[in-house]
Structures are given as structure tokens and as C-alpha cells.
Amino acid sequence: MRTRVAAAALSAALLFALVACAPEEPAEPTPTPTSAFATEDEAFAAAEETYRAYVDALNARHADPAAKPDPTDYLIEDALEAELDTQRLLEEEGRAIVGTATVARFAGARASGNLAEIAAIVCLDVSESRLVDDNGIDVTPTDRPEVFALDVAFVRVGDQLAISDSSVASDQTC
Numbered sequence: 001m002r003t004r005v006a007a008a009a010l011s012a013a014l015l016f017a018l019v020a021c022a023p024e025e026p027a028e029p030t031p032t033p034t035s036a037f038a039t040e041d042e043a044f045a046a047a048e049e050t051y052r053a054y055v056d057a058l059n060a061r062h063a064d065p066a067a068k069p070d071p072t073d074y075l076i077e078d079a080l081e082a083e084l085d086t087q088r089l090l091e092e093e094g095r096a097i098v099g100t101a102t103v104a105r106f107a108g109a110r111a112s113g114n115l116a117e118i119a120a121i122v123c124l125d126v127s128e129s130r131l132v133d134d135n136g137i138d139v140t141p142t143d144r145p146e147v148f149a150l151d152v153a154f155v156r157v158g159d160q161l162a163i164s165d166s167s168v169a170s171d172q173t174c
Contacts, residue, residue: 036115036159043115043161044108047154050074050161051122052103059100062129076155076162095139099129104147104174118154118161123147123174147174 037043054074060067075083090096105123112118127146130138149172153165 036156040108040111040115043111043118044120046161047108047118047120047152048103048106050154050163051106051120051152054163055101055103055124062097062099074163076157077164079153079163079166082166094134096132097129098132101126101129109151116156120152120154121169121172122150122152124150149174 037046051074053069054071057067057069057071057074061071072080072083102125103122104125105121107121108118109121110119125147126144131140133139149169150166151169151172152163154161155164156162
């Protein structure tokens with residue numbers, strides 16, 4: 001084992017020496033990352049557009065599981081994992097969501113300096129949606145709020161935004 005570590009260290013040292021001694025070529029300019037949005041307002045508008053498109057895709061999937069676009073197309077990171085977990089759980093329990101949800105309010109909350117990360121408070125109205133079992137019987141929890149606030153995080157992926165996280169915003173009201 002020590003021989004492998006020593007050999008790897010020696011190889012790394014030789015590679016460094018060769019690179020360090022190589023004649024220096026003129027450096028090509030590296031592009032400076034720029035914001036996909038000119039202003040915070042543009043970033044918030046893009047985040048709202050992304051979230052509304054996601055809700056539309058989710059509603060379409062509830063009506064027809066083969067509908068496109070797939071709601072997961074708008075998700076990344078924790079939001080994607082949570083959606084996939086929810087889909088698995090609904091399947092395992094023989095449940096489905098029917099009806100529609102609507103964005104009642106969207107308010108940009110925070111943006112990083114380079115506008116690559118956006119946070120918003122979304123009021124989601126689920127009053128027209130229900131949870132049903134395999135027999136179509138409504139099993140929606142009676143204490144489920146009809147409208148609730150979500151803290152939603154977005155990250156820039158290329159020139160687009162993707163939803164990276166979403167959680168109930170218990171400190172917000174709609």
C-alpha cells in the first residue's frame with residue numbers, strides 16, 4: 001500500500017515538474033460568468049414563470065400520467081428527490097391526486113448577488129385538488145389547508161432556472 005501511495009505521489013510530483021517547466025503558452029482569456037438576468041426583477045419573473053410552468057405540468061400529469069412536459073423537468077436537487085419520493089409513496093399506497101392546484105401568489109424574496117440563486121414565497125391553492133384511493137374515494141385529510149405558503153428555492157442551470165427546494169413556510173401566511 002505504501003508503495004502505491006509513494007508511486008502516486010512521485011507521479012504527481014513529476015507531472016507537476018513537467019508542467020511547471022513547460023514553456024508558457026499565451027493564456028486564452030477565460031469567459032467571465034454573467035448573469036442570465038439583467039435585474040433582480042427579471043430573475044424573480046423567470047422564477048415565477050418556472051414555478052407556474054411546473055404547476056401546470058403537475059396538473060396535467062394528475063389528469064393524464066403520460067402528459068408532457070414531465071413536472072420533474074423543472075426540478076433539481078432536493079426538490080427532484082422529494083417529488084420522486086412522493087410519486088413512489090402515492091403508488092405504493094394506491095393513491096392519486098386529482099384536480100388542480102393554482103399559484104395564488106408569487107413573491108420574490110431573495111436573490112444571490114449574481115442572480116444564480118433565487119428564493120420566493122409561493123401561495124399555492126390546492127382547494128380544487130383531492131387525494132383519492134384506488135376506488136376513487138376521497139381520502140384527503142380533513143385538516144389540510146386549502147391554501148398554504150411555500151418557501152421555494154431556484155438555481156440557475158444554464159440560462160434557465162430550476163426548482164431546487166420547496167418547503168412549507170410556516171412563518172408566512174397567504
